[in-house]
Amino acid sequence: MTDLLTVEDLRVTFMVNMGRDPLHAVDGVSFGLAEGESLGIIGESGSGKSTIARAVLSLLKISQGRITMEGREIATPQKHGKAGSYGVQIIFQDPHAALNPRVRIIRSLVEPLEIKGEGTASSRRDAALEMLTKVGINRALADRYPHELSGGQKQRINIARALLLRPKILVADEATAALDVSIQADILNLYRDLQEEFGLSFVVITHDLAVASYVSDRIAVMYLGKFAELGPSKALATTAAHPYTRALMSAEPEALPKHMQSTERLVLRGEIPSPVSPPSGCRFRTRCPIATERCAAEAPAWREMGPGHHAACHYAEEVMAGRPLTTPEPAE
Template identity: 45%
Template sequence: MKTEEMMVELKDVKKHFYIRKNQTLKAVDGVSFSIKKGEMFGLVGESGCGKSTLGRTILRLYEPTEGFITFKDQIVHQANAQQKKELDRSMQMIFQDPYASLNPRSMVMDIIAEGLDVHRHLRGKERKERVWELLETVGLSKEHANRYPHEFSGGQRQRIGIARALALQPEFIVADEPISALDVSIQAQVVNLLQKLQREHGLTFLFIAHDLSMVRHISDRIGVMYLGKLVELTTSEQLYKKPLHPYTEALLSAIPIPDPDLEDKRKPILLKGEIPSPISPPSGCVFRTRCPKAMEKCAMMVPEMKEYEPGHYAACHLYDEKSNWDHDEVAMTRE
């Protein structure tokens, strides 16, 4: 059950990769937000915006270049050896590719039990029964334990990955685009399974995806990323009802409407140009080179993330001096 207690907090987190002399790829560039205990927090954006890098940085697969990440008031990247073991048990990940993330030479029994072998030292019958229990939890049977990953469908392999993530009874799970590699018919099954596990086990999720329609269905709050920066953050309902950032508006306009008549009348927002390189991002607002509402100010100043309505944050100069929220009244020029 979701509470007001904070499970994970990020403060100005940056993850830069040094390519060569005088060249730095800014994959994550100053991201701050918090995830409440029991919450399903959605993180969306185009491919290459830094979503997966941020998720891996939270779990210590990458060291942050700057900033702080705390898990239950403990700074993750300042943990000692014993604290790191405890964090490994409490924080797990479901990977995007359900086949590449499973060792093709290992049977399902050993894949799921790997964490148990390291942290719980289970042996014999106790080990088998725990794996069988996990398989049944994700909708598989104990007969599947003695098979190899190539003997399963994509949806079944992702269920195995979920069972592995649950093995150590974690409190927080990063689901890195867990449905993007699956058939549409299977995606809903996996999403429903994650929601069921969240309710039954009180799990907290960071759900990373680029499919906004699915994120809307599953998430309590949603953060929108563009080129390494968080540009908007609010509840799922508010984001779809009243998006503030032009990038969010463009993403939402691309979601198909199931009514053919309404779909024909709709005018999606088409963003011109390519996504800038994170090695050499634009000055000021990183979205300005593709923004149909860009102003001169956007090239000179980096917009701050501000709360414009209760619980609704955005990083956009359009609203710096605006209080009535009427987009059409803002003086704008095309870039």
């Protein structure tokens, strides 16, 4: 299967501390996204997930690498295009932000079509109403104002608004994080339906492994600007190759589907280090329960561990074979 979207060695650097220090928010990330595929990107806050989203949407200038869509170059350090024009739309975390509070829902829906100069006033309205039905919103709500709707309803309307522009890829950046768990599940089910109905591809960005595992064909685990592991969701659940992936799975077992539930209890020590001065060698080493001197000296290579399954750990074979990672209880 050829990829719809290709991200090659993406690097995004911000200058911080009054322009003195480079902060490598994304530090060499590569992946492809096939048509109709759903890729989850998980990682703690600050790991660089939203920066990848903004790069794919051409909302920022990339420092290195290349992003292509159906073979067409859409972003390099020299140029970036307009996301809508090459078929990528985004849904953000805050369902209120994207809807103008002063206009009725229908206005927010038809406006992007108007700007693009598509159809007539009545065909735009018909398309908007039809899309509302597809995302599970009663047409009667079209003449309401945003404050009259719930967070979940508003997020569905944001999805409808994005879909009206007929994207090939929908990027959801923590799009369900602000919603109650049951409503979150409804929206995730909607993603699945849309994936089937429109052959839409998804990039689902989340700090929540349960969300990623529910909707993703493949999952990328991100740590401090790099991917630690990327592979089919099932492979990650049964044979994770990176200690960080196993730590994430052990941190929230109840929320995960049965086949992903781990009995391991691995508590990560310390905080995520600053991306301005990441640890030498493997950047996970300051929190890794099995780190050795080699991990401080040598950055682990990105290695293929199975079909479509890659990880960056010197001891990935042992981790996959189930080497215990449980953190010893601290002495009293």
